[in-house]
Amino acid sequence: MEHPKYEQTLVIVKPDGVQRSLIGEVISRYERVGLKLVAIKMVIPTEAHVEAHYTLDPNWMRITGEKTIKGYKDKGLLPPSEDPLEITRVVLASLKKYLTAGPVVAMIWEGAHAVKIVRKLTGGTEPLTSDVGTIRGDYVLDSYSMSDLDVRSVRNIVHASGSVEEAEMEIKHWFTETEIQKYRLIQEQIIYDVNLDGIKE
Numbered sequence: 001m002e003h004p005k006y007e008q009t010l011v012i013v014k015p016d017g018v019q020r021s022l023i024g025e026v027i028s029r030y031e032r033v034g035l036k037l038v039a040i041k042m043v044i045p046t047e048a049h050v051e052a053h054y055t056l057d058p059n060w061m062r063i064t065g066e067k068t069i070k071g072y073k074d075k076g077l078l079p080p081s082e083d084p085l086e087i088t089r090v091v092l093a094s095l096k097k098y099l100t101a102g103p104v105v106a107m108i109w110e111g112a113h114a115v116k117i118v119r120k121l122t123g124g125t126e127p128l129t130s131d132v133g134t135i136r137g138d139y140v141l142d143s144y145s146m147s148d149l150d151v152r153s154v155r156n157i158v159h160a161s162g163s164v165e166e167a168e169m170e171i172k173h174w175f176t177e178t179e180i181q182k183y184r185l186i187q188e189q190i191i192y193d194v195n196l197d198g199i200k201e
């Protein structure tokens, strides 16, 4: 088995994150936990690239629709539809506009439990209920009800892969092999090495 320290995840600072000058803030949150940045670039994606990104997982449309319906019901609100796929069709159309509105910063972060750690620091999809201390909880005040009312995406600053399988597909979708660096950070010795040798003088 490959050592857990090689797990990778894809993060995208979405156009609202770039426009709000939060690129550095987002990067610093993943850096300070001990993850390693192994690829980064700024691009304006095409609508086709965005649609392909969100439909890499054939279950994404159903799961996202169900999650949205639950988000409404947990607050005692009526969802716009009871059909998860109908909800996500609208979401996907909005996402194509949202993510092509301006430059985004795509990154690959590497380290133990990279996918789960990044999701934890990023926070839940809907900023209204994202935990305090997470990126989405600390920097955004958006909600499903407000974004649906205005027929637009929930603006939540960052995308982060939802699972290891999703991360593998998304990384291939955004980066070529040659854009990904293989290197060692000095701090990895303290984070991962079995013995803390070489500290004492």
Ligand code: CDP
Residues within 6 Å of the ligand: 063, 064, 067, 068, 091, 094, 095, 124, 125, 144, 147, 152, 153, 154, 155, 156, 158, 159, 160, 162
């Ligand atoms: O980004 P995350 O994995 O947390 O959520 P998702 O369910 O995979 O949805 C992808 C993105 O679609 C979200 O980050 C939102 O920007 C957007 N979305 C939306 O605008 N309205 C919804 N009801 C659900 C998602």
Ligand code: MG
Residues within 6 Å of the ligand: 160, 161, 162
């Ligand atoms: Mg997702």
